[in-house]
Amino acid sequence: MIIQLRRSPLIAAVIVAANLFAIGQSAKKSAIDERNVRAEMQFLAGDALQGRGSGTQFERIAAEYIGSQFMQSGLEPAGENGSDGRPTFVQTVTINRNSFAGNPSVKVGGSSFEHGKEMVVMRANSGAATGPLQKFAQGEKPKDGAAVFVRPKQEDDPRAVMQSLQSLLSSGASIVMVEETPQWRANWANLAGRRIGFTGGAAKPAIMVILSLETAAVVEKMENGTKVEFGGTLAPVQTSLTWNAIGKLPGSDKRLASEVVVLSSHLDHLGVRENNPGADKIFNGADDDASGSVAVMELARVLASGKRPMRTVYFVCFGSEEAGGYGSNYFADNLPFPKEKFVANLQFEMIGRPDAKVKPGELWLTGYERSNLGPELAKRGARLVQDPHPEENFFQRSDNYTLARRGIVAHTVSSFGLHTDYHRASDELKTIDFVHMTRSIDSMVKPVKWLLNSNFRPAWVPGKQP
Ligand SMILES: [Zn+2]
Structure with missing residues (x-):
């Protein structure tokens, strides 16, 4: 610890006066x-x-x-x-706020997955969306209107994953389906309990869902191009x-x-x-x-x-x-x-x-x-x-x-x-x-x-x- 310097009263007075002067100056300029x-x-x-x-x-x-x-x-x-x-x-x-009367679902080929059970909806800006399945490979571009399926590495930073999903939607995908990560699984009950809603009419659907591990395994086996449909019954607009x-x-x-x-x-x-x-x-x-x-x-x-x-x-x-x-x-x-x-x-x-x-x-x-x-x-x-x-x-x-x-x-x-x-x-x-x-x-x-x-x-x- 360094020694504290003692100031003489005179020097202290000069310092106080100088400070007052500075305060007066800046107050005038403001x-x-x-x-x-x-x-x-x-x-x-x-x-x-x-x-x-x-x-x-x-x-x-x-x-x-x-x-x-x-x-x-x-x-x-x-x-x-x-x-x-x-x-x-x-x-x-x-x-104008829209919400789903019941749980929305995603249908891929012959299988149907419900919000809160086999998957959770992270965001939806529309009551319905459809597109061909595109199993995403690194470096690929999403096809326009595609339903892109992504499997992040389990150790990927969740924030970075979210950002890359967001960029898939902004560069043309209409639906993004992502396999769960441990962080999302830990928060699953919370995500599943949310009532899904959206406002206004979006120019283009942008839907993001998290698939459970079992569901992701089912989708992984589907052919590219399989029809994917998102939707549900809407409640009256509020x-x-x-x-x-x-x-x-x-x-x-x-x-x-x-x-x-x-x-x-x-x-x-x-x-x-x-x-x-x-x-x-x-x-x-x-x-x-x-x-x-x-x-x-x-x-x-x-x-x-x-x-x-x-x-x-x-x-x-x-x-x-x-x-x-x-x-x-x-x-x-x-x-x-x-x-x-x-x-x-x-x-x-x-x-x-x-x-x-x-x-x-x-x-x-x-x-x-x-x-x-x-x-x-x-x-x-x-x-x-x-x-x-x-x-x-x-x-x-x-x-x-x-x-x-x-x-x-x-x-x-x-x-x-x-x-x-x-x-x-x-x-x-x-x-x-x-x-x-x-x-x-x-x-x-x-x-x-x-x-x-x-x-x-x-x-x-x-x-x-x-
Ligand atoms: Zn704020």
């Missing part, structure tokens, strides 16, 4: 007021909002609140018309609602005003869970994602005051991200402007606490290496770096991905250091580092202004577009 950040966080992440559960009335209140903040900042409403016929700052989204808060700042430049940048977050979280162990049942979601929503509100306040940016900005806080990205999917499918005018999207997620994996004051951008947007913003002063947790696949885990999958250059700004309060009731206001959060939002003001006042159009790095 475009973002910590008091606003605290005020908005307290409302969104306080117990009164009951964790803003996806699709609940509390989510709706969060959307109305954010909308009224947008209004106060001087944005134009971009939501639906209210009862007085005037446009509002809230967009109501209808979710509809529910979710809410986006949405406001717009029209661009000031004749030519550039038609181009749009979207700054976004998700306003929902996990709500109240009565079966949560311990006394606290409210999942406040202070970091996830009240913090990002406050960033969007504060950027709206700053950008709407003073000189108006040349490009148009949409500020959108999405509903039901936690339940499957329903708010952002609706937005992406019903863009309020031509898609070719969509320049970029920055989503703000979990910036309430610093990440020890990067330098103090730094934020990271998911998928930084996938486009030239992050590097270009960094050149303009953004303290943005590469995501230090690539194994977490954060690029795919927020609303930015909904847009990125449709070709839009879209990333998430974050400083989530994998803290253990993630998706727990303990993600609360008292864990928020307001100095870090205020500085983080402030650090994005100048670079975002630059983006809004330039004709730079970000592009994907070749081969890196999702």
Whole structure:
């Protein structure tokens, strides 16, 4: 242990004075007021909002609140018309949920396998799918619409297996059947007990099922090309609602005003869970994602005051991200402007606490290496770096991905250091580092202004577009 140095009172006084000077300086420079950040966080992440559960009335209140903040900042409403016929700052989204009345099944040749017995359905986006059996060999491409059968090595990392199954579906397979691994077997009862449902009408079926060892052995003996059918009786469609808060700042430049940048977050979280162990049942979601929503509100306040940016900005806080990205999917499918005018999207997620994996004051951008947007913003002063947790696949885990999958250059700004309060009731206001959060939002003001006042159009790095 090294010796602790003693300071003379005079030197200590000089140090204190120097620190005060530094604090005074940075407070003067900040475009973002910590008091606003605290005020908005307290409302969104306080117990009164009951964790803003996806699709609940509390989510709706969060959307109305954010909308009224947008209004106060001087944005134009971009939501639906209210009862007085005037446009509002809230967009109501209808979710149509389908579910199977009984257990769906997979039929291969003459054999039938039922969910919960011989197999379990991992995901289904459609009530029916069919395709010719393709017993998968390493390095092969799935045939379009095929029902691909995969036997992973028992020692393969389950996450890597899931990813490769996902990529089979995105490159053309309609059904993927995978032999169980010990991890899935250990979780079998849980998977078997799930009620299988899906929303909306998918363009193309994408079904993923796990076959028990015995079932996989049966399928292995079938000929390639054997007809595979997935399906079951559907229950009546159930509809529910979710809410986006949405406001717009029209661009000031004749030519550039038609181009749009979207700054976004998700306003929902996990709500109240009565079966949560311990006394606290409210999942406040202070970091996830009240913090990002406050960033969007504060950027709206700053950008709407003073000189108006040349490009148009949409500020959108999405509903039901936690339940499957329903708010952002609706937005992406019903863009309020031509898609070719969509320049970029920055989503703000979990910036309430610093990440020890990067330098103090730094934020990271998911998928930084996938486009030239992050590097270009960094050149303009953004303290943005590469995501230090690539194994977490954060690029795919927020609303930015909904847009990125449709070709839009879209990333998430974050400083989530994998803290253990993630998706727990303990993600609360008292864990928020307001100095870090205020500085983080402030650090994005100048670079975002630059983006809004330039004709730079970000592009994907070749081969890196999702
Ligand atoms: Zn979350």
